[in-house]
Amino acid sequence: MSAGHFGIILVIAATVIEGFAQVFLKKAALSPAKWAWRGVGFAFFGLETVVYTWALRFVAVSIAFPLGSLSFVAVTFLSQFLLRERVDRTRWIGVLLILAGASLVAGRA
Amino acid sequence: MTGDPRASRKLFLGLALAIILDTGLQVVWKMAASDLPDQPDFWRTMQGALHQPLFLLVGLFMIGQAFNWMAVLDHADLSYAHAITSLSYVTVAAVSVLALGEIVEWPQVAGIMLILVGVWFVSLSGHSGRPAKDRAS
Numbered sequence: 001m002s003a004g005h006f007g008i009i010l011v012i013a014a015t016v017i018e019g020f021a022q023v024f025l026k027k028a029a030l031s032p033a034k035w036a037w038r039g040v041g042f043a044f045f046g047l048e049t050v051v052y053t054w055a056l057r058f059v060a061v062s063i064a065f066p067l068g069s070l071s072f073v074a075v076t077f078l079s080q081f082l083l084r085e086r087v088d089r090t091r092w093i094g095v096l097l098i099l100a101g102a103s104l105v106a107g108r109a
Numbered sequence: 110m111t112g113d114p115r116a117s118r119k120l121f122l123g124l125a126l127a128i129i130l131d132t133g134l135q136v137v138w139k140m141a142a143s144d145l146p147d148q149p150d151f152w153r154t155m156q157g158a159l160h161q162p163l164f165l166l167v168g169l170f171m172i173g174q175a176f177n178w179m180a181v182l183d184h185a186d187l188s189y190a191h192a193i194t195s196l197s198y199v200t201v202a203a204v205s206v207l208a209l210g211e212i213v214e215w216p217q218v219a220g221i222m223l224i225l226v227g228v229w230f231v232s233l234s235g236h237s238g239r240p241a242k243d244r245a246s
Contacts, residue, residue, distance in 0.1 A: 050155055056142035057154075062205040062213050065135050066198050069224045072231055087234075094230030101223030104216045 007058030008106050011067045014052040019074025021045045023082050030083075066105045069098050116184055123181040124193050130177060131197035132204050134170035139209060141167055192232035198224055 024041035028034045055064055073095050079085040141163035148154045158164050181190050198221050205211040 053138070053142050053158060054151065054154070056139050057145065060205065060211045061135050061139035061209065062202045062211045062217065064139075065201045066217075066221050066224055069195070069198065069228065072228065076231075091231050091234035094227045094232075094234065097223050097227030097230060099227075101220040101225075101227060104220030104223065107216060107220075 003058040007055045007064070008067065010051055010055035011059060011064045012070060014048045014055060015068060015070040016074050017044050017048040017051060018068075018071045019078045021048060022071075022075050023078045026079065026083060063105055067102050070102050072098050073102075120181065120184040123177060123184065124190065126177050127174070127181055127190075127194045128197045128200055130170055130174045131194060132200040134167065134174060135197075135201045136204050136208055137163060137170060138167050139205070188232040192229055195225055195228040 021041045021044035024037050024044060028037035028041060031037055052064070052068075076087055076091060076095050080087045141158070141161055144161060144163060145154055145157045148157060178190075202213050202217070202221060206213050
């Protein structure tokens, strides 16, 4: 595996971690145990920062930053499956377009 | 969002600042990460980050970004503000070429355009949660 591909895997991991962080913050908004969920959410944001910093050592920021848009995809999937939110067709079209765009950007690495 | 011209100007400046801070953060973050000394393992590299002054700047950008974002959300819906600030995908690519000498090729430009359209679609879709303070009152 090339350094560029490793960097892309790290960026994707960072977006998934951000997705979980967002879900935990939403859980905080819904639950009486607000600060516990907020704590977990912020810990995940901290982990995301570390992983993204590591990724930037291997991949250009002009690639890493647009790939960060995959967090929209992660948030959409996680909020549907973990929070049981309803996701309409327009949002799925957006998710597909983001996936297509991110694939083009990642293809450069 | 509001019809008051002063509030509109404030919102415009806040959104512009959000894009500038996003762009500055990404470029400085990349510079800081690239300057980390090569260490044999991951945790030593991350410890090196604590001694790298550029990471202080990264932290300041993040704090500035957070405060500005909260101010922006006082004047605009999240979906609107998020869609507008996705323009930073374009500015980060442009500044990375000018400041870091990165190469941006046509497939990448096409990818960024698709992402922008995708973000626009996401922000068009409905939301069932309770929006911020406008509707709380």
